[in-house]
Amino acid sequence: MDHQSTSASQAPLAAEFVNVSKSFGAFTIIDDLNLQIRPSERVSLIGPSGSGKTTILRLLMTLERPNEGEIKVFGDVLSAGGEGAAKARPDREFRAIRGKIGMVFQQFNLFPHMTALENVMEAPVQVLGTQRQEARDLAECLLKRVGLAEKGASYPSQLSGGQQQRVAIARALAMKPQIMLFDEITSALDPEVIGEVLEVVHNLAHETKMAMLVVTHEMGFARDIADRVIFMERGKIVEDASPGEIFNSPRNDRTKAFLNAIKR
């Protein structure tokens, strides 16, 4: 395939979905989707539940495999369905590509048997081979950045939901991803702590150059963080435009209907 050489010679896209489909049994979640994310781009994915937003993130993180199509990260094929699935990459190469992506989950998924600090240190030490002391310094720095400098020794069960989610953000940052995926990161939180988590992500957006893909039901946040908003329905992209356009003058009737329903 000469795809790689051509896309590598131009500035490669951070992530690209080429004719990707995903179904669970008879139920099609993602329907022949094409999507391109440029480096450092901030993209919000909005839409009704079951529209496939989360599945896009899970496909990109390789938590799910596509049935059809290809997913590329910085020009390299990360996963593919159909015929492409047969020729899987060697594990080392595959992980080198996957390592460019990080993810924060709705349910935090912190490791309950490790302290906050250990949660953040674990992957740099074990996966990247970082020296313990260096990883500890990095972890402390990141915990400070998410406002949890004193909570390093606490176990997840001793932290509030908002604090756990901020540890999870620090944990994902410790792997220095170039694309960060945020999957409904405030949906499992009590209303009073949502703000502290959103603030952390808001600051990140200003301080870093990572590409960000954000799935959220918080429309204010979706608008604030993004340079581009994608409205999805039934596994398809319905509208893909700037936040101003989508929220002020949506062109598609279904986008309008969705935004009106949310406002009410």
Add this chain to the structure above:
Amino acid sequence: MNLLLEISPVLLRGAYTTVLLTLVSGTCALLVGFAVGLARLARTRWLSIPLAIYIEVFRNTSSLVQIFYFFFVLPLIGIRLEAFTTGCLVLALNFGAYISEVVRSAILSIDRGQHDATIALNMPTSLSYRRIIIPQAIPVMLPAFGNYALELLKATSLVSLITITELTFSGAQLVQYYGHPTLIYMSIFVIYLLLALPLVALNKALERHSGGQWKPKVPTT
């Protein structure tokens, strides 16, 4: 009372062998159980059918029959093992089959999100299991392990029937030599009870702390 003094060295030696059998075959059963349980989770195709057969055969036949089979039939096909080795081998394979199912179901009980998180942190599967999944699954396994430890201690009495001089066999020999079945068998009964009570207490404690929930250690800093 004099008789009791006279036979006590034999009983103690028997009790020692019983404990040794329990420890050796228990350790081996844990190794077998973890290896088989993890191999079954890995879904390696050429292994899955032999392992499933191993588990079904050892779980659906009598352990005493297994012991006799290994003791009487293995030598016929040229494999000669010491009685003690045979006993340990059968007990390890028998309990290993049960433990592999405990290991498997405990690992399957760990939340899907933990697997997702290890993938998002780009961990290879082996690392994910070693550092994240298995450490969380072990507290889930412990109550079952405790129960099997007690069952194993009792099951070691079966190998008395292939001439291993553990506690039960020692007792049977003493009865043949001295008579006095009441005193001797009651002594043995009590010794088994004494050996079992620490395990009973341990199991009670494990049950109280169970539910499989991970309880944080007290933070040190």
Add this chain to the structure above:
Amino acid sequence: MNFSPQIVAELLPALLRGTVVTLYATAAGMAVALVVGLLIAIARRGSNPVAVLIIDSFVTVVRSTPLLIQLYLLFYVLPLYGPSFSPLFTGILGLGLHYSSYISEVFRAGIDAVPRGQWEACIALQFSRVKTWTRIVLPQAFRIVLPQIGNYLISMYKHASLLATITVVELLGAALNFAGETFRYFEAFTLVGIIYFVIGFAFSRLVRYLEQRTTYGRA
């Protein structure tokens, strides 16, 4: 090594008779275990702390000592002081008592699993104690514990081979007798293994089916 069909033909009738004895001992042993286990579970709920302590100790002692020793005590020691039973009866008694310690725990959990509201409803409806137990609590508890009792039935079926040690000619005993006379250990034990497996496997599939049905039924 050759597996002689002639030997198998000679052996099979004896083994089948042994299988019948094994199954009979298992069924009768389970009947004893169910009755004694249920009585223990109900008695444990009584208010007399001394009685509860005695019952608990009995359960712990029976449960934490080997069935083999218990059979020896029943077979070699008990007749010195009192009644002398046939080997088979002794074996059934031993199996039943040993497993009653497990079954009582199963019943206890099953009874605890019957919602509190059921007891309160019985009081509100003026049911007698006996009626409360027999009409309301136990039928619900039985349904909850059935799969677990099935598992112990399988376990007991395998454990029944220990009766061979007190001269009962059940499945294993039949094989031991035959092999002792003919030295055909290979055929004898292989056949015994197969018979154990076929029945045990069928039992365990049945119990798994029961387990699945009850869990789905409750959903």
